[in-house]
Amino acid sequence: MRWSGTVFRALNPYWAYRPLSGEGAAQFGGRFNSVGQAALYTSLTVETALREAQQAGSFMPVTVVALAVEVEQVFDATNADALAGEALTRADLAQADWADEADRLGVARVQRIAERLAKGYNGLLVESFAPGAAGGNLNLVLWHWGEAAPNRVRVIDDQDRLRYPPQAPD
Template sequence: MSAPLKYSGKLFRALNPVYAGQPLSGEGAARFGGRFNPKNVPALYCSLSPVTALREANQVGALQPTTLVCYDAEIETIFDGRDAEALAREGMDAAALAAPSWRDEMKQGEARSQNFARRLSQAGYFGLLVRSFAAGATADDLNLVLWTWGQSAPTRLTLIDDEGRLAASSRQR
């Protein structure tokens, strides 16, 4: 196991409004699969900045309706996907992480990036810090993909919604 990172601070997600009432569920990622989670495996794709979150959620076509949420996070045991040596020890590299073919690979089973994420999760990592691969993103645009999260240490993720706005919007639907 490579020396894990810890993350403490704000995380952001730009949600499809369909999932805005369940900002901690990971249901959308489980339903469709993602670069770092196969279908039927929940994951939260969070960003370290609101702009990166918006880029991630709107990668195809024009900007669609989006609900931006913020979390307060204290997450331990994170794999640093920016570390070339750590990636090499895991049989990965930056190009494999960024490969646009992951969706096609998923049609044949498990994409290479999903296999990598599964192995990390099985090794005890709660998440992966990785650069954003969304159009227009730079090396400074970072995501934290979580496979494990909860209400307490070592995977504390707390939605910031002091005014209950998401609950109110869910009741109006």
Template sequence: MRYEGKLYRALNPIYAREPLSGRGAELHGGRFNPKGVPALYCSLSVMTALREATQVGNLQPTTLVCYDAEIERVFDSREEAALADEAMDAAALGDATWRDQMKASGEARTQSFARRLIAAGYHGLMIRSFAPAASLDDLNLVLWKWGDAAPCRLTLIDDESRLSR
């Protein structure tokens, strides 16, 4: 699928001056990116971004950013047949033990899934939010490739250059 529209992220202020880096995910790994692979975990709504930021406790200091996006190759995980073709299912995507899997074997099943999608040329993954109180309408877009031009254009909205001050 193709995604065009706004995306939102609730950033740890440590990374606020580099909202396009993907460095935190690269250093620590995420549910859908192994360590060493940069990723931007974005949400399709502000409220979903805030839910994502409070998954493991109280809301901590956060920098909320917005992007304009045009991403050509997005794997839509809501398509059950496409998931089955990749030997995945909804339960495996939402498995809360992904961190334990990563510690035990070096890479969680969802990270291996992401690695296969990246190798197949996907720029990102459309995935429902697994944050507490999220509904099926709360969606995230995990990006593995982005830049300032097609086919995976991502532009930070910062008209007043607030993040560079």
């Protein structure tokens, strides 16, 4: 499927000046990418982005950015037929112990699924599995993106607030 619209990221302030890098995900890994594979984790609402970023316990500082996205070949994991077509279930993607398994084995089952999907898709539309998330809380995880079609992602920053080095407002 093609996905087009605005998404949100709540990211570590360290990456605020590079909100499209995917380097943090590559460095530490995530549910849908193993260490070494860049990924851009985004959410369809600000609330979902904040919930995703706050899974480590107490509230952590974040920078929230909005992105304009136009991406071809997105796997729709919210569609039961699409899941069945890839021999997947919601439970496969919701793997609760993925981080422990990745620590133990180097790669979790759900990360292997993401690696397989990334060979044929540019991204994944998937429900949020963050604590407190409801069925309508959705994420768009991108494995392949850039500045040009067919996988265009652009930061919405009309006042250049994310410039580096940071500067006082005009």
